[in-house]
Amino acid sequence: MKLQQLRYLVEVSRRGLNVSEAAEALHTSQPGVSKQVRLLEEELGITVFERSGKRLTGVTEPGKAVLEISQRILREAENLRRVGEEYAGEDAGSLNIATTHTQARYALPAVVSRFLERWPKVRLTLHQGSPTQIAEWTLSGEADLAIATESLDQYPALITLPCHQWAHAVIAPEGHPILKEKGLSLSSLAKWPLVTYDPAFSGRSRINRAFERAGLSPNVVLAAIDADVIKTYVSLGLGLGIIARMAFDPVRDAGLVALDAEHLFGSNTTRLGLRRGSYLRRYEYDFIAHFAPHLTKKAVDMALAGGGDEYQL
Secondary structure (H helix, E strand, O other): HHHHHHHHHHHHHHHOOOOOHHHHHHOOOOOHHHHHHHHHHHOOOOOOEEEEEOOEEEHHHHHHHHHHHHHHHHHHHHHHHHHHHHHHHOOEEEEEEEEEEHHHHHOOHHHHHHHHHHHHOOOEEEEEEEEEHHHHHHHOOOOOEEEEEHHHHOOOOEEEEEEEEEEEEEEEEEOOHHHHHHOOOHHHHHHOOOEEOOOOOOOOHHHHHHHHOOOOOOEEEEEEOHHHHHHHHHHOOOOEEEEEEOOOOOOOOOOOOEEEEEHHHHHHEEEEEOOOOOOOHHHHHHHHHOOOOOOOHHHHHHHHHHHHHHHOO
16 A cells, blocks of 8 residues: 555546546546556555546545545645655745635735744745635645635635634715715615626625525626726716725725715624644744734644634624
């Protein structure tokens, strides 16, 4: 039994039993992956994958147990590598952060700047994607840490910790009639075309629920993953925008006015996601503490040991 065989097995499962995609991801050949999977099955004396001809169609019951154990072994092998890097590489290494555009653009720049000043030999990479992609990258080991508002707490294999709370704002061009109203309401917003986030991003689910509870149907004419795109189209007169409050800067966004909308949509919690059983290097703890000061090494270790959130914001 070899670690390489376990990697092949897990990657085939991750790729929806598509051996070609697994081989491409592993930078090897399809026949090579199929052969190693067969050899491992023969050594274990069980069938891991159900087959129809040459095509994999499912995972057997014993195969599910094998995959779970294989994933655990690969995580521990990765932890061993990290321990070696920690003590042999001193203050050097790499850190891959998976996050959304909103976090990367507005919440992380100052954190990244301070971190790189403190750890100049660490190669830091930001991977931007949807909350689902962020979770999957972290679970697969492509990312070390996940930062997002949506979805992370829906993955049992991730431990999630609350970092920050934030609210939405409604943005309008200067002179827009809604700016003359005494109080911002859902009924007034429903009268205008709206430009806001794609359903998977930046608290859009809270926006939808707020209108649903009020029995209103918002006229969303454009959805985007990027607050800068939303602000651009609001400036062009396409509609009112609903964005994360942190994405608005009165100097940079001249010509637009922001109205607080927390009373309409509530607050949102940005969360940090970690793979269960992860071994964190010193600079990973430091990055987390820069981003969320209440998440000290002790607090993070307690969460990893206990398997759940230790703080409620």
